[in-house]
Every structure is written in C-alpha cells, then in structure tokens.
Amino acid sequence: MPDPILDALRSFIRIEAAGGILLMASAVAALLVANSPFADAYFGAKASYIGPLTLSYWINDGLMALFFLLVGLEIKREFLEGQLSTASSRILPALAAGGGVAVPAIVYTMVAGGEPGLSRGWAIPAATDIAFALGILALLGSRAPISLKVLLTAIAVIDDLVAVAIIAIFYTEDLALLPLGLGVAGVLVLVVMNRFNVRNLWLYAAVGLAVWVAVLLSGVHATLAGVAVALTIPLKNPVRTAEAAKLDADAEMEGPETYEEKRPSPLHRLEHGLHPWIAFGVIPLFGFFNAGVALGGMSPASLASPLPLGIALGLVIGKQIGIFGAIFAAVKGGLAPLPENAGWMHIYGLSLLCGIGFTMSLFIGGLAFPDPATLDLVRVGVLGGSVVAALGGYLVLRFSKAKPAPEAI
Template sequence: MITQVRSELSRYLRTETVGGSILLIAAAVAVLWANSAWSDAYFSLRDFQVGPSALHLNLSLGTWAQDALLAVFFFVAGLELKRELVVGELSDRKKAMLPIIAAVGGVVTPALIALAVGWGEPGIEQAWAIPVATDIAFALGVLALTGSRIPAGARVFLLSLAVVDDLLAIIIIATVFTASIAMLWLLAAVAGAALYWFAQHRRITTPLLYVPLAMFVWYAVHEAGIHATLAGVVLGLLTRVRPDPGEDEAPATRLEHRIQPYSAGFCVPVFALFASGVPVNAEVLGTMFTDRLTLAIILGLLLGKTIGIFGVSWLVVRLRIAVKPAGLDFRDMFALSVLGAIGFTVSLLVAELALEGAEQEKAKAAVLLTSLAASLIGSALLLRRGRVHDARTQAEPADNG
C-alpha cells in the first residue's frame, strides 16, 4: 500500500503543472516570509552553515541548495537533452534546427539588450548573463496549465528550446563565473565522468557504484572551482538513452522517472525558497524602473527573450532553414516565446553568482516580477490561441460535411 501511494505521488510530481505550481508556491512563501515580521528567522535559516570544514563543505543552506540540489535539477535536464538529441525531436536535424537556433537567439538577444541598457553600471560585466536563461519547469508548467488546447508540437518546441537554452546558460556559468581552475581536481572530475561513461558502456546498473561516483564527480567539480551544477549536466549527457534488446527502459528513462519527482517536488522548490526571499518594499519597487541594472534585467528578459526567440524563429522559417512544428502558427510561437522570458531558477542562480548585497536583491526582485509578468502575458496569449484552435477544430467537421 505504501509503495502504491509513493508511486502515485511520484507520478503526480512528474506532471509539469504540479512541478510549476510547487515552484511558484515556494517562491511566494519566500517573498512573504522575507518581508514579514519573521524575516530574521528566514535569513538565519538561509545562512545557517552546515557540513565538514575539512572538505571545504561548511556551506550555508542557501549555498547547499544552489550547488547540490540544483545539480540534481541539471542532471534531469541533461537526461532530457541527451534523450532529445539521440532519440527525440532534436535527433532529426531539420526538426532540431528551429529550437536550437531559437535558443541561441533567445540567449544572445537578452545579453545584448542587457549590455546596451546597463552599459557602464557597476556589475553589468557579469549581470548581463542574468536574463539569458529560460526556466524549464515553470515555463512547461504554465504551458500545461493554459496551453492544453494548443497542438502537441508546442510542448516539444518549448522543451527542446528550454533544454538547449539551459545548456548554453550552464556553459556561460562555467566560463564567466570561474575565476581560477584547480587542474588536478578538474582532471579528477574528468576521470570520474569517464568511469561513469565506461560503467554505462559496460551496462553496469548498480546504484552502489553510480551514487558514490556521482557524488565524487560533483565534489571534484566543486573543488576545481567550477560551479558544481555542471557535474549534473555532464553526467546526464553521459547516460545511455537507447534500450538494449530485452530491456524495458534505457537507463536515462529509468533515472528520469525516479529522480524527476524529487527534483520537481523538493530540489527546485527548496532552491526557490532560499533564492527568492528578497525585500520587495516601496523603495525597491520605486527604484526598479529607474535603476539601469534592474532595467537591463527586466528588458533583457521580457523583450530580449521574446524578440530573440520569436524573431529568429520567424526568420529561419521564412528563409526555409527550418520548419515550424506541425499545427503551430506564428502567433502560437509568439506566445511560446513570451513563456521563454520566464527566467526564474537559472536567472536567480546567475544573480547570486554575479552580484552581491543590495544589487543582488534588486536583481532577484527584477527576475521574480518579470517572470511573473511573462507567465501572465504568456498565459493570456495561450488561452486566446487555444480558443482559435478550438474554433478551427469545430469548423473542420462542418467543412468536411
């Protein structure tokens, strides 16, 4: 009975609507708690340090959430990307072209807009990276909630776009926010990742090998001075996605089904809880639209993402470099492009890495408010497009008759 309940809970947590809802609730709790009379308790909990000092792991709970729990999230993202590249939509070069090129446009355009608006402001040399990422869980959650009447190709396009987008964001994190690299630890991480690949190649399945090995790779990447979430992406990409003859599921599918509920139901919400607790008072709101750094983030996310994703998609389809997903109009793709402006998880992570103090708090507030605005605007557009598709579906039988 307990196993059945646990299985039902896991299935429930795998749905994008639930994952996005839990993420949103965690962020709302953080904002309310950080702006309440109990705010001292929130910041004390976030900054409470735990872990062995001898291993350089005496970290705050907020840092543990950022470095360790998000590594689980990015492991799942790596599994999704590997599956899409090998056996999914991205395995077909013509179908893969559109979301890949759109993702590049959705990374470059926000960065350029952020640099143009914030040029000369202290911190912009790293803060330009804040608006480049799309939150997979949140964006797909909004799509599942309000875009159920949009053709199925919408989910595939948005998922592929967001996965490639996050991979690019991780590359930026690994390069821009790595001051120095400890080469011996980097070599140790490479050796651990190679052993993981070899174990996959040899069809070894025991978690008694993989769990300690994954923890070692994470620790080695952390000690190398590279953001530890990169370990999750690398291991996800090294996981086998094609099932052997007689094998019900490939390891990637099996791991995603087992780990994704923990990622969506615990890891990402806990990170959001610790990352989203920013003061949102009259002073912060008053300066948000006059401070050039926060304006750079807001315009980079809301305008840069929408223009970059939709503009590049429209251009490559018109030039016949790529094709639209079946059943989708350009107006559908515009609505999906607005959902791309939901930065949230990765944008909050980059804000924590790029800025400090009051500037970091303002940047986080800008990410939260812009992501909320993008989700509301995108939802309205998707609901409108859903009615259009419904009307077409109902008209088709009459036309055929």
C-alpha cells in the first residue's frame, strides 16, 4: 500500500477509534440521564424548538447531513484511490458486507416481520457503526492485526453505501416534485463546477446548502443531500504547472503528511477538516440525544417483544453468520485470501464486532418508526444487540492467538 494512502488510513482509524470511545461514553451518559431525576429536562430539551424545528430535528436532519457528507467523501475516496480502488480489493469486503446486510434482515424478518406494522424495520440491523467497532479494536491494541482494521473499514464503507441506498429507496415517501427538481438542479450545478475544475469549497458549500433545503422540502430525507454533494467534490487536482510539480516532488520527499498539507485536493481538504468535528462532535451529540430511553416504564415482556428482539438478534446472530459465512466461502472458494496475519478466530471476532449497529441503526430506526413509544423499543434492541456484539467481539479477539504483525496503525 503506498505510504500516503497508509498514512491517511492510520489517521482515519485513529480519529474513528477515539471518536468511537467518546460515542460509547455519550450512549452511557444518555441512558443514565434518561433514567435520572434530570430525565424531564433531557426529554424536554429534545422536544424544544430552535427556530422552526425541534432540537432533535436539527440534530437528526441537519447535523447528520454533515455526517452523511463525510460518509460520501469517504466512499468516493476509498473507491477511487483507497483500499477499494481495485476490483480485487473489493471482493472480500463486498461479499462480507452483502452477507452482513442480507442475513440480519432475514433474521429480523423471521422474528418480527410477521407482527403488524413491524416489517418496516428490516433494515435496522443492516449497518455497522465503524466508529464504535474501531473503538473496540483500539482497546485491543496489537491483538488486532492491521489487516483486520483495514477489512473492517472497507466493510463499513460498503455497508454505509448500502444503507444510503436503503434510506433513499425504502424510507422516502410523499415526494414533492418541485423541491426535488430544484435539488437535482443544484446537484447538476455542482457537477458542472467539478467539470470546470472549480476548487473553492465555499462555493460548493453555498450550493450544497441550497440542495439540502430543497431535499428537506421534497420528502427525500435531507441527510441524503450530504451524500449527493460529497460525490461532486473534486478528488483530483487539475493539471499542474512545472512549478507546482516541483512543489509536489519536494513535499513528497518531506513525507506524506507534509505532501497532503501542501497539495491537498478539495475532497481531501474537506474530509480532513470535517472528520474531527464529526467524530468528536456530531456523532456523540447524535448518540446522546438518540440513545436515551426511560427503562422504568418498560416491563420484561416489552423488552423481549418481537421488535427489540428481532433487532438484537439481527445484530448479534445475523451479522456474525452473514459476514463470517461470506468470508469463509470467499476464502475457501479461492475468490480472495485470508487477511494478512489474521486467523479464523480473528475473522469471527470481526464478524461479531460488525454487529455494533449503533449510529446508523438508530438513524434508520427513527425513519422506520417515528412513534416515540415504538422508537424506545428500537433503541432497546439496538443498544442491547450492540453491547452484546461489542462484548462478544472484544472477548473473542482478546483471547485469540496472537500473530506477528507489522507496524500498528
């Protein structure tokens, strides 16, 4: 792997891992506050209005659009120049991600799909929370081979791509054609800007904000505007002059970090600038205001009802069967090699960790079941399943036989 790409991967994983640990803390804090004397203030704050929208709406449809913007940037970069840039590198994570989406959906449908109104939740256990999962791997240190972190990141990127498609196709209702047309027109303007090598990110931001407003009014979930805008951000720099080429050569000799600082593309600049704010701000804030559920009014029967049970089993059982089974079949079938320095217990531990669905699962759950009482059961299923998957994956990897590994990321 070229040094600049490896360096970018190291930075990505470190930020995601640290953000994942903060996300865990925010989820625990939400549960504690929601079941404390401060519960009324907590739930009141979520429902309070800031301008025309509630605080929850601003977070889930506004700030999370920035999260999806970052997701789109990561997807574009990984497919064009990262670990998913060649056909051979996509085989294993694509098959694993496919199994990790399909089998949890089947498990959920078998458990809860037959209940009236619950079939809409089939996609809730389909996605992996990369920040949370990398946070667990960070706690394991050298016991987690580099190749495992790379594979997890690749699976999660494809997972996010599938989740975005699911949201667009299955959770979009009551389209307003005029705002949708304006949103599409805005995206086309961004595409033209890209073609004419416009590099000013503030221009992309201005048009992107207009796209977000149009999509918000159209009935399509506004966060998808973030992905659409991300895909138009230029990744490559324009043809360089001789002077710029010399700067490139000098910077590259000084090291990949210096090179990126001196000659970053607009996409690299935006991703680098957004990533810490999303990892340490937006996602923990989303987690804090979406993980809180008052458990006092819930009976044991409701906690084990089909909805939370189907979600939890989809995350814990469906993910490990789907991902481990797909990787096992691909390796044994000669389609792809086993990741370097990783054994089958490492792969099994990875498959368990992919059952941490937290952020995207809560997000899809809110789209599928906006009713507050039903959404509380979604939260119970997501939190319960994610905790079991996290503990299971950690223990499997903690006691897996160590293998020699190169420099840790």
